[in-house]
Amino acid sequence: MYDSILVPTDGSTEAQNAAEHGVDLAAELGATVHALYVVESRVTALPSDSMAQAAEHDEWKRYGEDVTDEVVAMADERRLEGVGAVRSGKAHEEIVDYAEEADVDAIVMGTQGRDGVGDVILGSVAERVVRTAGVPVLSIRQAKLE
DSSP states (O other), X not given: OOSEEEEEOOSXXXXXXXXXXXXXXXXXXXXXXXXXXXXXXXXXXOGGGHHHHHHHHHHHHHHHHHHHHHHHHHHHHTTOOEEEEEXXXXXXXXXXXXXXHTTOSEEEEESOOTTHHHHHHHXXXXXXXXXXXXXXXXXXXXXXXX
């Protein structure tokens, strides 16, 4: 049914919890785990900022490699195949594109990550993925109902 599962992560506690769910599901099914981190592209109007922007991008890329390595290590602990990837762009677009290109069967992700407050106003990454992905999306809700 599900031979490969995509687990997008931003390194937040919420994303870590969702990754645990994704790896657990993959273990039940014997599926490959794909971990993805997206470096959000930022554009500045000043050319003098380009060096600083490049350095910041490289720092976020290294961070992304670290957090995807953590998810891959979780898969390895369960004797599953794990694949890590870091991309740049708009998070929801890159997640959906990666899912299609890697031919994953499902996406497991948290409903709120590092940018939680802004997501309420702008629409969450998870919501956009749910609306545009061509595969099932399991969203792991973090907030408790009151």
